[in-house]
Amino acid sequence: MLQTKTVTTTTKTTTIINKAESKPLDLSVYVVIDVSVLPAGRDAVAVAEQALEGGATVIQLRAKHLDTKSFIELSNKVKAVAAKFGALFVVNDRVDVALAVDADGIHIGQDDMPLATARRLLGPSKVIGVTCSNTDEVNSAVSSGFANYLGTCAVFPTATKAYAPDFTPLGATGLNSLLQVSTLPIVAIGGINVENVEQLIIESQTALKTVAGCAVVSAIVCAQNPTQATKDLAAKIHPLLKHNSESSIARSLNPRPPRVQLLVNQVAQALSSVRASTPLVHSITNYVVMNDNANVLLAIGASPIMAHSTKEASDIISFCGSLVLNIGTLSDPWIDAMHIAGKKANSLGIPVVLDPVGAGATPLRQSTCVDLVTLIHTDIVKGNAGEISFLAGALANTSGGVQSRGVDSDGTMSEPAHVVRSLAAKVNSAIAMSGPVDYVSDRVGKDVVAVSNGNEWLGKITGTGCDTTTLVAAFAAALNAELKGKSLSAATWTASDDESFDPYLIAGVGGILCMCIAAEQAIAQGGIKGPMSFKTALFDAIANLTPEMIQRFARVDFV
Ligand SMILES: Nc1ncnc2c1ncn2[C@@H]1O[C@H](COP(=O)(O)OP(=O)(O)OP(=O)(O)O)[C@@H](O)[C@H]1O
Numbered sequence: 001m002l003q004t005k006t007v008t009t010t011t012k013t014t015t016i017i018n019k020a021e022s023k024p025l026d027l028s029v030y031v032v033i034d035v036s037v038l039p040a041g042r043d044a045v046a047v048a049e050q051a052l053e054g055g056a057t058v059i060q061l062r063a064k065h066l067d068t069k070s071f072i073e074l075s076n077k078v079k080a081v082a083a084k085f086g087a088l089f090v091v092n093d094r095v096d097v098a099l100a101v102d103a104d105g106i107h108i109g110q111d112d113m114p115l116a117t118a119r120r121l122l123g124p125s126k127v128i129g130v131t132c133s134n135t136d137e138v139n140s141a142v143s144s145g146f147a148n149y150l151g152t153c154a155v156f157p158t159a160t161k162a163y164a165p166d167f168t169p170l171g172a173t174g175l176n177s178l179l180q181v182s183t184l185p186i187v188a189i190g191g192i193n194v195e196n197v198e199q200l201i202i203e204s205q206t207a208l209k210t211v212a213g214c215a216v217v218s219a220i221v222c223a224q225n226p227t228q229a230t231k232d233l234a235a236k237i238h239p240l241l242k243h244n245s246e247s248s249i250a251r252s253l254n255p256r257p258p259r260v261q262l263l264v265n266q267v268a269q270a271l272s273s274v275r276a277s278t279p280l281v282h283s284i285t286n287y288v289v290m291n292d293n294a295n296v297l298l299a300i301g302a303s304p305i306m307a308h309s310t311k312e313a314s315d316i317i318s319f320c321g322s323l324v325l326n327i328g329t330l331s332d333p334w335i336d337a338m339h340i341a342g343k344k345a346n347s348l349g350i351p352v353v354l355d356p357v358g359a360g361a362t363p364l365r366q367s368t369c370v371d372l373v374t375l376i377h378t379d380i381v382k383g384n385a386g387e388i389s390f391l392a393g394a395l396a397n398t399s400g401g402v403q404s405r406g407v408d409s410d411g412t413m414s415e416p417a418h419v420v421r422s423l424a425a426k427v428n429s430a431i432a433m434s435g436p437v438d439y440v441s442d443r444v445g446k447d448v449v450a451v452s453n454g455n456e457w458l459g460k461i462t463g464t465g466c467d468t469t470t471l472v473a474a475f476a477a478a479l480n481a482e483l484k485g486k487s488l489s490a491a492t493w494t495a496s497d498d499e500s501f502d503p504y505l506i507a508g509v510g511g512i513l514c515m516c517i518a519a520e521q522a523i524a525q526g527g528i529k530g531p532m533s534f535k536t537a538l539f540d541a542i543a544n545l546t547p548e549m550i551q552r553f554a555r556v557d558f559v
């Protein structure tokens, strides 16, 4: 980090709508009282009570063939026993019954009432669970922002529910795929019993999470002793749910707003695209960070080429996916090479990412970065608050100029979103501004995203901002190539509809999230003794990042 960079941004408080009651959502031992499965002469309320005595944390009442009046009467009784044990009471399918008895929540299937309608009718405080059989259904339920948890289709063969003749149970592998993509808790169901539950949880778990619980029907309602059967099951389940961190419960109680979730989905998907396409990134960067930048690119799954000669700049960029121009250690021939490569990249539709290191510090840096944003077209400018503020100020007096209200006397920035938004519109580039909270604007200043995953450790080693810039360039290259493959172009993106984000906004957020989440992972693994062991752990963590980690740990918001 250059000493001239003293500006920090003020932290923004994000508002998250709390959609469910703040009592912990314990889905671990989830007992479904299916009236049609109850052995003759058994009373649903008595079985519910026995299961609760054995440690059931949720009781779901399923009564497909019961008339409405009887369903409501029974629900009232089961709700009362669940309340006595502090357990969650959930009605299967019937939103009207859930409303009539003021149940804690509802569980619906894909063919029942649409999720959005159920949420509208039930209001923000009720728990909604939805059955998902595949990753598309999981993605759709998660991105809707209306569900609190997900249930699966049958994990094992079961006679309790009728499935199509060609239905194949999910098994532990199928359950694992759903866990990989879901940021919501998942409850497994179908043929689970005390014999198979441990193996299912262990075999299905991902590096980051297990199921939130297991739901059982006949193993409890048909058991000789439902209390003992529930106790036995609970004893097997509880020790294995260790991966379910509080953040997963928090996410289920505070689902991301739908558009934020859509953005996170696209960023996670973009990481997969980087890994799948291994884009080649041409960097004309400073010699302090050159080797690190190359290694960071390899770690994220891209390929580096560092080339400064004016004699080959044009040739090199012609076969690369993106270009990084970093003004950290300038010399005249390097500046010439930047212009040559930049112009060639522009002519070929290759994204150009500028890091205006130390932008305002000297007249050379001032004129170089102003020339670069005006004489060539930059697609993304990524700098710290001081650098972005300088650029905004320097362009303030040019036509359509940016009013730089950036830096206050105490070194903080009072309106970071305004600064990135207006600079973006001025230079038609996405702007990524680093600090305790990172801010990224799309190229027209319509969407501005605050990324709150900042980590002070990133300031303890030199060049993490420059490393982030190269990650942003890897994302830009992969996304541009993907659009070209569809005969589209990142260059011609227009801010016409709410569903579509600027690919270079995704690239900016993607690069920043990868660096910040990798830092979190590096620290979480322990063993950091100081800056150098942090650096080693950080580079390893970048290599080990998964789209699932982006889904799970991204803290982003539109501002
Ligand atoms: N005070 C802070 N608290 C928490 N996180 C921070 C803080 N400052 C920066 N960061 C994080 O560190 C990352 C690097 O940002 P920084 O502003 O240090 O870049 P930079 O100045 O361009 O670095 P360099 O020039 O060393 O490459 C940011 O993306 C941000 O997430």
Ligand SMILES: Cc1ncsc1CCO
Pocket: 001, 002, 286, 288, 289, 328, 329, 357, 462, 463, 466
């Ligand atoms: C320390 C330093 N000096 C010029 S560039 C650089 C790396 C941080 O950008």
